[in-house]
Amino acid sequence: MVVAVEGLRKSYRVGGRALPVLHGASLRIERGEFVAIMGASGSGKSTLLSILGLLESYDAGRYTLAGHDTRSLTEERAARLRNALLGFVFQSFHLLSHKTAWENVALPLAYAGVDRAERRRRALSLLARLGLAARAGHRPDELSGGQRQRVAIARALANNPPVILADEPTGNLDSKTSAEVMQLFREIHAKGRTIVLVTHEPAVAASADRVILVRDGRVVRGDASGETVQSP
Amino acid sequence: MIDLLTEVFEGVARHRMRAAATAFGVFWGILMLVVLLGGGRGLRNGLDKLFADTATNSAWINVGRTSMGFEGLGPGRQLTMTIDDVEAVARAVPELQNVAPRHSAPSGLTFTHGTRNGAFPTYGIYPGYAVVERTQVLRGRLINDLDVARARRVVILGVRVAQTLFGASEAVGKTVEIGGVPFLVVGVFTDAGGEGELRRVFMPYTALAQTFDARRQVNLMTATLRPGASPERATAHLRRLFARRKRFDPNDRGAVDVWFAEQEYRKFVALMRGIDLAVIVVGLGTLVSGMVGISNIMFVSVRERTAEFGLRRALGATPSTVMAMVLSEAVALAFGAGGLGLLVGVGLVEAARRAELRSDYFRDPSIDLRTALTALGVLVATAVVAGYFPAREAARLNPNEALRSS
Incomplete structure (x- = not known):
């Protein structure tokens, strides 16, 4: 079990009042699974992914990531776990505009303490695997949307984390490029990586082994493996 | 990093x-x-x-032109100082010591020693002037009271003057002719005041007055303040004394100029x-x-x-x-x-x-x-x-x- 969530609760304070977003969400993800989290806008799926990514704290419940209890993590410890265990792919790519493709890919390696030469070697190798060898020295504004997302995926893989979290990774791409990116995710999954992907597109979710449906802050379907659910 | x-x-x-x-x-x-x-x-x-080249307790006294009428005398009168004023100050102003005159020899006097010659600013002084100027003897001695009392024809030379007239040889004990009158060199001095002060020559005031007909006149009077004495009280004393001797209004600020280095410092x-x-x-x-x-x-x-x-x-x-x-x-x-x-x-x-x-x-x-x-x-x-x-x-x-x- 790489992800184990039990009774997760989370609310945000808006105008001095608590606005509940998650009402006791529970789910389990096994190592090597490809999971899609779906739900309507405001259902809490993105908040759930943020908590899974240790980017957001939670008010109550239990979340264990690769055997690490995440309840009372310090910010420093959370950063180190993110660096070692998680790779992120975002809808809007989040590439640093002043850095080249390979420098963006190498960022997680820098925070892992890898020296510059080794960072460059690994980043170039990853970009070559993703068909971007010729673009390694280009800055994001010199790349197409699909190329940017592939750079972001390479960055997510840089530190060789066991879990990849992707938040609407095809949201800003056309259908052809979306298909290419999803093919890339399937290849990554085929090599044994756990992928958790948030999407509202059934076609994207179709690539996953399992779809977890979130509604009104609760996981209403597909909360554990073996409970294979087709996209709603 | x-x-x-x-x-x-x-x-x-x-x-x-x-x-x-x-x-x-x-x-x-x-x-x-x-x-x-x-x-x-x-x-x-x-x-x-x-x-640096002036004693911090030095006083510099000079007279100028009256700016106020007094006892029938109109304003604008140019005052002069004599050696009698110097003696009077030395006697009557208890706050001061080392009271001394400084008077310039006529300009254009030629100094001659053998084949060498030159012209240098030359002053007649009392020994107290050396205290005010912080004159430092390099060789020989300074002007002393006996030189003044006997109007001896002796001089002390600034180090550059000695170099000009005597080169590398010793100046002390030699004779130098000033305007054709022989003077015995008794000392060579230096001064922290810079190059200009090293090109000066000093002799007893009395010798200068006799030799070059100074008519008892004095360009400048110098003194030092006694330890613990107030410069303000000394100034008041000086003004009253000069007002009485030169017949001007004691409130006439322009008639006499008193400058205390300490106050300026x-x-x-x-x-x-x-x-x-x-x-x-x-x-x-x-x-x-x-x-x-x-x-x-x-x-x-x-x-x-x-x-x-x-x-x-x-x-x-x-x-x-x-x-x-x-x-x-x-x-x-x-x-x-x-x-x-x-x-x-x-x-x-x-x-x-x-x-x-x-x-x-x-x-x-x-x-x-x-x-x-x-x-x-x-x-x-x-x-x-x-x-x-x-x-x-x-x-x-x-x-x-x-x-x-x-």
């Missing part, structure tokens, strides 16, 4: 104009501070030099304290403006880069890594701009010193490197304080919210 420096450079380079404007403020502030410190030192050196010391205070105020102003400027640019930078910091946190940057990054930018700005200001300032002060920019009140400007480096150190420490708050803001960003801010 290289990574951190690279990030710092990239951070600054991305906002070149804004960083340049802030850096220029810090650069200019430090430059002004260094130039002011150097200039202040030059002023102090000038004043020290000005007073005190004024200059007060001025220097004022200048020091001004430099401190400018220095503090520089630090505060530098701090505010750097803090502002860093706050703006953190706000603009919120999403970037969120991303870095997501990828594994710890809060302390982010904090170090922002702090390093602040310190790099302060150190780079302040260091350049320090270098240029020191260069300007050094150039002014080498160019020998001098006046009576200014010479040899210099910068105490320790003070300047301390100022730079304080600026960098201030930059740490200035950068701390934006850095803390960056470190405390919620990575999830920061990512969504783009």
